[in-house]
Amino acid sequence: MDFERKRGEALWSQIANALARDIREGVYPHDTRLPTEARLAQGYGVNRHTVRRALEELAKARIIRTEHGRGSFVAEEVLDYRIGQRPRFSEWVRGHNRTPLGDILMLEETALDTLPEATAAAEALRLAPAQPVILLERIGSADSTPISLSRHIFPARALPGLLEALRHSGSITAALAALGIADYTRKWTRVCARQPDAREARLLRMARSDALLATESLNIAEGGAPIEFGLSIYPAPRVQLVFEP
Template sequence: MTEHDSAPIAGLDRGQGVALWRQIAGAIEQEIAQGLRVPGARLPTEAEFTARFGVNRHTVRRAMESLEGRGLIRIEQGRGSFVAEDVLDYPLGSRTRFSENIRRQNKEPQGRIIRILTIEAEGAVASALGVRRGRPVLRVDRLGMADSTPITIGSHHFPLPRFQAMPAMLAEQASISVALAACGVPDYRRRSTRITARMPTAEEAALLQQARIRPVIVSEALNCDPDGRPVDFTWARYASGRVQILVEGE
């Protein structure tokens, strides 16, 4: 059976002049609105939707892409499609802490260290931390999650040798704030933030479990200790379908 057959199947009306993919998208959207498919729930596969609606996979795929483009679902390569979760407000102020922000949303914060390495300071990193180009700095890449859902990837840069104990601290607990406190910086303030957006790399899309056609929000932030010395230059990428940045005043 093809899309052009005249008999309606599974609620589709081939005679009303509305594209079939739009009708399929509307049916799935209605199920989400009625609570039949809850946030985070896995959706049927393309093959299952094809059988349900009696159309070809191209039509189902177009409907799913439409829903994803509107932020109603998220498509994860190799994992399937899921109902989009509620968008989190993520405040950026002078004292931003990931765990505190996530708990404000009644969710449980989690973190996973992706990699730790020593790199040569270049460009924005050297300028922000106030070190000469080519000097070694510690880079920590960390995945931040809310209720096990990926929210942000943070690439943190710490001046050496001041924070040479950071890897050992993070091995005990994957919290940047806790590790900084263990290294003698119990409090720090954000001095500056720059926010942009771009398309994700393949690794970023995989870690954030989002499609590469959906942009990420990018922030560059410099954190300083109470004496004004730079302690952490962070380059963060946020899943734009799950986070909206809220810039707070003093």
């Protein structure tokens, strides 16, 4: 690796600057994996602790990202997710010239009071605690990169046939359209920031030390009936939320 030591500057800083230069010059393109710590240490003729410190500094500067159990990657473009009246995951991802993908982790009908978010969902959907709901949990990706983990809760009695429609299409918009709900809008969105737990970090392939944007939201049908309470999390190094009036 092209590296010449300089006097008066810490080795880790020199390595961080060299890697940042290589990234700017396209030696390591966006969203590609960097060599392992062991290989970088060998290439620069230093110990792994020095390389690890350099990578930590690059991660703090958002030049690279660390994915849980996978290594360090050159940071990709941060995607703007515009939250207006009709936020749609697939349209958002396609708008960034990426391919939207969704992996369903859970799809079932259950009693509302069995869910950890029962209180918030009951208030938003105007349901009694024991009412049946449909729960959809899925990971959303742009190309092969996970950018969201979401839980969607629907009132089962108000939306008969939705469970089968979701199993058939995998798309919330298509499933609701099959039930005759051609359009639905966002009534409100609430946002906070936090760090991921171990499961969230694993599924979103991110470091436990990175920040998440966590949202709660309510979607309504024409006429105002609540039809979906959602909880979504987004890795802050990959996604920023933009609110539109």
